[in-house]
Amino acid sequence: MPSSIEAGTALETRTYPVTRADLVRYAGASGDFNPIHWSDRVAGAVGLPGVIAHGMLTQALAARAVAEWTADWADGAPAQVVELGAKFTNPVVVPDDDTGIDLVVAGTVKAVDGDLVTLALEVTAGGTKVLGNPRAVVRA
């Protein structure tokens, strides 16, 4: 880990587009075939504003940013994550078009304690925060 990584260090914001095709792909990879992530009919029937991204896809993309940031610290090898967590505070509605919606992941180093680094994240879609208190602790 470079010595420039210290409490308060801002990390480069990442933007990941999420399309319906990404939801289908994530469903297959994760085994989460909840129809609210692919069927407008079912999503509407249970009172959702539309097909929404898996909360776990959103959290996985937050973890992807952590992996990409920490890989930059160590010649390409992502750091081991020790803790990861978030609340799913707002749904990420994914339109049925070719561009989808951009998920934007910002991060700041919150604390450095030996080889443990705590990262505070901010994850937004369409300008709205979609994760509550997303954070990660990595061994770097």
Added chain:
Amino acid sequence: MSLDSTLVGRTFPATAPYRVSHEKVTEFARATGTPYAADGPVPATFPIVLAFAAMNDFLDTVGVDLSRIVHGEQKFAYERPIRTGDVLTTALTVASLRQIGGNDIIGTRSDVTDADGSLVCSTSAVLVHRGGTA
């Protein structure tokens, strides 16, 4: 329909042993665009594959339809890295249950253990069971 409060504290039977393969982790990493090398850490949220299977078994047992579940919160705490070749089982415990506005708020903890019975990763989830009338 509200869930029965006597579920709190109950641990459900563990999932069948699951062997972590390089191919499955690669598929998961690609679906999320996450960097992953054969000898590197698996994507941090990969244990959801196991926790989700345990949750599905739980929902089947208590008679809740998956489409009525929205994920409220998810946490992972690792005891050690997951490696390909690990044979893992997952047991779900209902940690808490409350009703708010016709919804059940279900707190679960799913412990992922290896073939030696050692804890690898502890996951906790809040599941919102939407009551509704639809």
